[in-house]
Amino acid sequence: MPPAGPFNLPIRQVAYFCPDVRAAALAHHRLFGSGPFFVADRIALAASVHRGVERPFVHSSAYGQWGEVMVEFVQQDEPGPSALHDLYPAGSGRWGLHHVAVFVDDVDAAAAQFADRGCPLAQRSVMPGGLVFAFADTSAALGHMTELYAPTRALTGFYRMIAEAARNWQGGDVLIPLSL
Template structure:
């Protein structure tokens, strides 16, 4: 099965219980930083397993590790979502990989046609329409699909540049 032949994994995301502690731990373990972001974000027009659902509220940051973007997410909302499918409140761990799609809807529908369910789909103020495909069986995690968003690619470039110039002082910096 080859659903996304030319797609490159651009991000690994971890759900964390305390964003500041997780940034400090990732820096201590892997030397990465700075972590960009940290403000509360709301993902609107949320559909959970094809049904309308409350928005997802979270705090998140992006960092760079070589060519890979790292996202840390502290989920604040309690409603159903792809995040809560994997981690109950108070739990943390690896949640998803992310890929850019040249044709978001075509790629999303290809995953569904291959037997995978869209766990959560929502609108992000940076990327537009985004979804998590439930690939826990066979991968053990979700796959996030991005549309071809210039704003999101610019954010990734900003994080990469900030990482290259980082002086090691401020671990978490606002966007």
């Protein structure tokens, strides 16, 4: 039997840091046939704490379906420290896999479990509606971060909407504007 705890969770999303979410989503579509991608610009947050310091975290994301898993492309729209820049420093020109996302019952409790296993909390953010997401720094163990969030009705509905859009997609616009 596998060990209990935060590392025994199915991956719900694979996310890539990139300089341009639209270009990355279109490239993914060309390679894998994924889509459509829902693009949210300059996502608003109620609060964000990176490495213990409150900081703005202005970012844009494109969300699509890649087989059974959601794929996200994320760019940071304003300079400054963040979990994104922890792996891909500003100005480095580097980009690639940033995190996988998992659902947990309690974000803060799961972050503490990850920290107890040597994977400290890199960032904790709150959306205006109260949705909390956090990045456990699993990069030393896995080469990427792990995003934690609780499967609220709104979040699971969002995941379902993305998956259904992909299943029902008949072609057309690959990029669809989204307000979060």
